[in-house]
Amino acid sequence: xxxxxxxxxxxxxxxxxxxxxxxxxxxxxxxxxxxxxxxxxxxxxxxxxxxxxxxxxxxxxxxxxxxxxxxxxxxxxxxxxxxxxxxxxxxxxxxxxxxxxxxxxxxxxxxxxxxxxxxxxxxxxxxxxxxxxxxxxxxxxxxxxxxxxxxxxxxxxxxxxxxxxxxxxxxxxxxxxxxxxxxxxxxxxxxxxxxxxxxxxxxxxxxxxxxxxxxxxxxxxxxxxxxxxxxxxxxxxxxxxxxxxxxxxxxxxxxxxxxxxxxxxxxxxxxxxxxxxxxxxxxxxxxxxxxxxxxxxxxxxxxxxxxxxxxxxxxxxxxxxxxxxxxxxxxxxxxxxxxxxxxxxxxxxxxxxxxxxxxxxxxxxxxxxxxxxxxxxxxxxxxxxxxxxxxxxxxxxxxxxxxxxxxxxxxxxxxxxx
Amino acid sequence: xxxxxxxxxxxxxxxxxxxxxxxxxxxxxxxxxxxxxxxxxxxxxxxxxxxxxxxxxxxxxxxxxxxxxxxxxxxxxxxxxxxxxxxxxxxxxxxxxxxxxxxxxxxxxxxxxxxxxxxxxxxxxxxxxxxxxxxxxxxxxxxxxxxxxxxxxxxxxxxxxxxxxxxxxxxxxxxxxxxxxxxxxxxxxxxxxxxxxxxxxxxxxxxxxxxxxxx
Numbered sequence: 001x002x003x004x005x006x007x008x009x010x011x012x013x014x015x016x017x018x019x020x021x022x023x024x025x026x027x028x029x030x031x032x033x034x035x036x037x038x039x040x041x042x043x044x045x046x047x048x049x050x051x052x053x054x055x056x057x058x059x060x061x062x063x064x065x066x067x068x069x070x071x072x073x074x075x076x077x078x079x080x081x082x083x084x085x086x087x088x089x090x091x092x093x094x095x096x097x098x099x100x101x102x103x104x105x106x107x108x109x110x111x112x113x114x115x116x117x118x119x120x121x122x123x124x125x126x127x128x129x130x131x132x133x134x135x136x137x138x139x140x141x142x143x144x145x146x147x148x149x150x151x152x153x154x155x156x157x158x159x160x161x162x163x164x165x166x167x168x169x170x171x172x173x174x175x176x177x178x179x180x181x182x183x184x185x186x187x188x189x190x191x192x193x194x195x196x197x198x199x200x201x202x203x204x205x206x207x208x209x210x211x212x213x214x215x216x217x218x219x220x221x222x223x224x225x226x227x228x229x230x231x232x233x234x235x236x237x238x239x240x241x242x243x244x245x246x247x248x249x250x251x252x253x254x255x256x257x258x259x260x261x262x263x264x265x266x267x268x269x270x271x272x273x274x275x276x277x278x279x280x281x282x283x284x285x286x287x288x289x290x291x292x293x294x295x296x297x298x299x300x301x302x303x304x305x306x307x308x309x310x311x312x313x314x315x316x317x318x319x320x321x322x323x324x325x326x327x328x329x330x331x332x333x334x335x336x337x338x339x340x341x342x343x344x345x346x347x348x349x350x351x352x353x354x355x356x357x358x359x360x361x362x363x364x365x366x367x368x369x370x371x372x373x374x375x376x377x378x379x380x381x382x383x384x385x386x387x388x389x390x391x392x393x394x395x396x397x398x399x400x401x402x403x404x405x406x407x408x409x410x411x412x413x414x415x416x417x418x
Numbered sequence: 419x420x421x422x423x424x425x426x427x428x429x430x431x432x433x434x435x436x437x438x439x440x441x442x443x444x445x446x447x448x449x450x451x452x453x454x455x456x457x458x459x460x461x462x463x464x465x466x467x468x469x470x471x472x473x474x475x476x477x478x479x480x481x482x483x484x485x486x487x488x489x490x491x492x493x494x495x496x497x498x499x500x501x502x503x504x505x506x507x508x509x510x511x512x513x514x515x516x517x518x519x520x521x522x523x524x525x526x527x528x529x530x531x532x533x534x535x536x537x538x539x540x541x542x543x544x545x546x547x548x549x550x551x552x553x554x555x556x557x558x559x560x561x562x563x564x565x566x567x568x569x570x571x572x573x574x575x576x577x578x579x580x581x582x583x584x585x586x587x588x589x590x591x592x593x594x595x596x597x598x599x600x601x602x603x604x605x606x607x608x609x610x611x612x613x614x615x616x617x618x619x620x621x622x623x624x625x626x627x628x629x630x631x632x633x
Contacts, residue, residue, distance in 0.1 A: 018444060029451075030454070043469060103514055106515075107516060397515065397516040401480075401484070
């Protein structure tokens with residue numbers, strides 16, 4: 001009995017064991033497959049969520065871009081973030097180069113970060129804020145620019161206050177441009193770009209030349225429109241021998257000669273002068289307290305050395321000196337040999353201007369040809385770059401994905417719009 | 419004594435029945451296991467191909483979305499296509515003004531080493547005329563670098579035959595395993611990969627995506 005029953009039990013056990021082994025093997029195989037599929041599914045879902053977050057970020061970027069184009073900064077800054085969509089949410093950061101030194105003055109940066117359940121994805125659009133002002137170069141000489149030794153060209157923002165004393169430079173938007181040629185002598189410092197057209201040339205072989213921005217030949221668009229002189233009734237000749245004031249209003253003189261004392265021009269005023277002379281030890285005081293002054297010179301301009309020009313404005317937009325004369329072929333005389341702390345702009349599309357070392361400009365100079373004497377200084381007023389009355393124009397410069405850290409920074413700021 | 423003999427006979431029958439049942443169970447389980455293992459292997463290969471194709475197109479798409487749009491103008495327009503593309507890839511960007519430095523880049527189909535375009539399995543891996551998707555960074559430059567984005571690229575796209583027709587209905591005619599085409603401003607990327615499962619079964623997976631060059 002016992003000898004027969006014992007093998008019986010052994011057979012039954014072996015079936016169970018074999019079955020269990022097979023089940024375990026199948027279970028292991030199935031589990032492995034399931035885990036593998038789960039991993040692939042997770043990868044697939046992550047890729048899907050990344051794509052969704054990317055699309056959400058792109059939606060935010062395109063919305064902000066479209067609003068910026070249509071409604072300008074005010075419209076874009078009025079958008080509230082984060083904004084939710086059916087796929088996720090996004091936040092957009094807008095940075096204006098005029099408010100932040102981390103990007104160039106004429107740039108606007110949009111950064112959009114989208115989230116859709118997992119890691120955020122960010123994208124960036126860099127825009128060129130097209131200058132609408134009359135000046136975007138500190139010095140532009142259509143036919144040539146010569147910077148003699150030790151000249152300094154830089155920029156500053158008058159909204160931050162007057163140009164500070166005893167600084168090497170303030171900002172690096174002191175651009176110099178010419179269609180034909182830029183000649184730079186020793187120890188010149190240009191805190192900005194030096195640009196010539198595709199056919200233009202640089203002469204910059206002198207030692208210790210510094211150009212902090214781009215120095216290149218390429219496509220260069222700069223307008224040199226003819227000056228439209230307002231038609232006014234002449235008041236004849238004005239000779240100032242011991243001081244005089246031209247009050248606010250419209251004035252035209254056949255000649256204006258300052259031979260003694262100080263001539264004061266009160267803004268708002270438009271003054272048209274055919275021949276303008278200032279002898280040594282005389283002064284021209286531009287008072288823009290009441291409004292801007294526009295001064296047209298259509299004939300000879302001769303400002304002797306030791307004559308002085310003073311302006312009391314802080315914004316270069318308040319004073320324009322417009323010279324229509326052409327002195328390049330021995331015709332008219334355009335001689336700006338005076339001492340000046342000149343806050344304003346000089347535009348002489350037909351003239352060759354030579355500014356002496358003690359003619360310091362806080363604004364911009366644009367002429368057919370421009371030469372700065374040794375030790376001359378021109379500080380571009382960044383407020384000239386944009387016309388406050390003109391609509392903002394933007395062009396896309398570049399697009400890229402943001403790094404995770406850059407995206408996190410946008411989210412941490414809540415898509416703030418400074 | 420008789421009852422004892424009867425128990426002996428019944429024990430033998432029981433043993434035979436048990437052995438029979440055991441054989442049936444083992445056979446069934448073995449059969450199920452074999453089918454399951456084959457399905458598992460096919461599924462794994464299928465999933466693996468899909469993941470590879472997705473990763474390859476995602477990488478290529480990332481490069482193309484940041485590419486200089488003007489450098490893509492020469493890409494063939496649908497229904498034409500091409501399996502190599504030279505374009506300008508963003509190498510770096512200046513943070514201040516956003517200006518981009520471009521780098522010549524090439525994406526192309528290339529036959530796998532040992533494989534020729536002759537309709538034969540030259541390298542003996544069970545696949546015929548299969549190839550690679552290769553991304554060449556800084557193409558022609560001093561720092562040229564080649565990245566293999568995908569292997570096992572099919573000679574012809576899934577469902578496509580070399581007959582001058584759009585067999586798979588995707589708008590392209592006789593396209594290859596890697597096909598790149600322009601549709602307006604959109605760039606359409608198609609990739610078909612194939613591989614062999616462990617049981618020798620050929621598995622194919624096709625992926626397509628569309629990107630838009632932003633620069």
